[in-house]
Amino acid sequence: MGGHLAFGTFSYDAAHLLGGGVLVLSFVLLYQRRLTAVINTYALQAVVLSAAAAWQAWVQDAPHLYLTAGITLAAKGIAIPLGMHRIVRQLQVNRSLESALGIFPSMAIGVGLVTLSILVVLPVTPQAQTLTREELALALSVVLMGLLMMITRRTAMTQVLGFMSLENGLILAAVSVAGMPLVVELSVAVLVLLAFAVFGVFFFRIRDRFDSLHLDNLDRVGGMHR
Amino acid sequence: MIALLLPALAVVVTLLLALGLASVAAGPGRQGRLASRGSLLLCALGGLLAVVQLLSGAEASSLSLGIGLPGLPLHLALDGLSAAFMLLLMLTGAAAAAAALDDHGQYDSTAPFFPVFLGGMALTLLAADGFALVLGFEVMSLASFALVLTNHRDAEVRAAALLYIGMAGLGAMCLIPCMALLAVGADFTFAAMRTHPPEGWRALAVLVLVLVGAGSKAGLAPLHVWLPPAHAAAPGHVSALMSGAMTKIALYVLIRVLFDLCGPAQPMGWGAPLVLLGALGAVLGGLRANMEGDVKTVLASSTVEHIGLIAIGLGFALAARAADLPGLATLAFGGALLHALAHGMFKALLFLAAGATQHAAGTRRLDRLGGLIHGMPKTTALVLVGAAGLAALPPSAGFAGEWTLFQAVLAAPRLGGLGWQVLACVAAALMALAAALAASAAVRLIGVAYLGRPRTPRAAAATDPGQPMLAALAGLAGASLLVGLFPGAALRLLGPAVQQAVGTGVVGHVGWLTISPQADTAGYTAPALAVVLGLAGGLVYFIVRRWTVSGERRGPAWDCGFGDPPNWLPFGDPVTQYGGASFAQPLRRALATSLMQARETVDMPLPGETRPAHMKVRLRDPADQYLFALIGSWRSRVSHFADFMQFLTIRSTLAVMFCALLILMAAVAALEQL
Structure with missing residues (x-):
């Protein structure tokens, strides 16, 4: 059965490695220049996340986390990326991306966000387990990076990918805290699936209307105009 | 018997508020008559009760009603201060209600608010806790807002009412926190507040909040901007009540908080803002009264001026009480109170007359009136009594109040300290300027609107108003004359209020016939002055009658040096008379160019054009700007x-x-x- 989650043990290191992997993939998402690469990176992040969840399930001896891992792998690692690729093919989306920020500023801001997360999380949780604390810091970083991606990218698809990457951070936080019930993860996962369905419909509608998924088009039809 | 006065007044207030509902139930067409008659009756009763209270020595009594918010029953009280203002309110209210009987049905739509307005003001006076005070004050604000909107089809009226309700909202936003700061824990009663007067920053906050909250309603500069448009927009009897009574109710709140609830231990400096703002308002209001072209706006601007004078008196009374100069405090407070009473009488009279004039001549604009003395001789005679008060001519009511205030201000350098001495000198100089401006405004009002020749056919066809209006005007003129001829007696009647506010009575200063600046010395004896002036006037009349030919004949009026009149106007064009704008021009050029940014632009037609030339004058109130x-x-x-x-x-x-x-x-x- 599972080992102790103490500093220096293998189970700690492995959990840390997987959580860190999710964060590194968030950085990778920030500087991708092609849409298909963004989707693939997102899929990879989901796979690493499901591995992290499975590892936590084994370490914490919590079988319901295996279910979480399975859902994550099936929905976010396989189904959603496949759907995205299909949308890209069907809508003939322009596959090169432009970002509001260059690579270096994005990376710098990302590092700043990670630092901020650590500075916030570590001091406010002194009585929790070491791993929980660090995983929470990692998860908060992933959430913030997802938000950053939503701001810096200009097309609807990358915004949705940013949103779902943000949600990966939430799952990471949920699985690394011992004792979190399955209901939370399940409801978050269902929410994301629904959101993906809605976004898919919106993509088609926006595309129909503007021949582009560029968000600046939406600002012109903001309803109330000055 | 005396113990029953407060319950009786509480019943009067309740009946006034209920009368509003009852007149709604009476339905359109009859509600105006019911509201006016009922208000007249109740105001007469309330005035009587207030007089009895003042004459019987104004023993303070209080009453706790079982109604109100949960855990906060309403407390009522009656003492000298509230009885003095109650007397003023009920007198003005009775006159306004009588005038409203002569309304020709045009105020019917908002008539139910009239008794509610009166009831709100009376509730403010009777309040003995913060909640009741704010309740009465806000009922008063809202009801008067509805009354201002009577002629709501006019866009100007709507704009004025909007400004008015905005300022009322500002007042409420300040008055409610002020009461909360004064409250002791959850105890909002005045009795508890008196035992724990505010100190430090709380005291300062109370001072600022009450100056804004009550001062904005009183028309204290620079928060007076709502006053001229709102008074002009309201019907005559409502603006009479607003100017004569409502501004005084706001002053009562100011006095109640600053003199009574904050205790006598506040620093001398508390009087300074009142003096400064009062002096500012007095000059600004007086100047504006000379510039405006609308009769009611002129009167409203003059209200700003008189409120300023009263505020100066209150400020010096506050400082003198803190400096332990009871004589000066009594004189200043007594002067302020006497002037408030006098102003409540003669300004209400003038506003009612302005309403009657508007109905008779169809306009309030000075440049369309003129010659009203021929069609409205009785009204004009009564207006002259009011205008004498406005101009502070002896022996009018206005003179008695202003004379007492002047004596106080001239004695104010005794307060000591260079700052106070300079302040007293500046205040005295500005007061003198304001009094002169008021006299000029009164002359302009009478000369342009009532004398001369009618400028429009409508003004030529004006007639005196009906019996109720004339009775209201005559009643106010009579009261105003009484106050003017016997200011000592009036001040003795108000004595309990002075005693309560500054701690010393008026007895040393005031005989039944005289007011003296120093105890037991000679002073202003109005009846003697009236006799002397009467004798001199009679002598002049006698000489004139003796040495001139008998009989009368009418010659052509002086036409301001214009050329031969055209044939179709054998006596010249009346519009070329000396008008309101012409009268204002010297003052406008001398004072208003800098104070009110007065600018004249002349629009001269080119040679060959047939349109007339125009001169436009632009004025700006500095508070506005x-x-x-x-x-x-x-x-x-x-x-x-x-x-x-x-x-x-x-x-x-x-x-x-x-x-x-x-x-x-x-x-x-x-x-x-x-």
């Missing part, structure tokens, strides 16, 4: 910013949220590091 324009520009900046935030793009909205989150987290992190 420097205070309200500034606040307005801030407001629009804030709303532009809100607009900008509302129309951000999707990404910018997200970015704003993201930055807010980051700032919050950074703050948490920084706090953790400490």
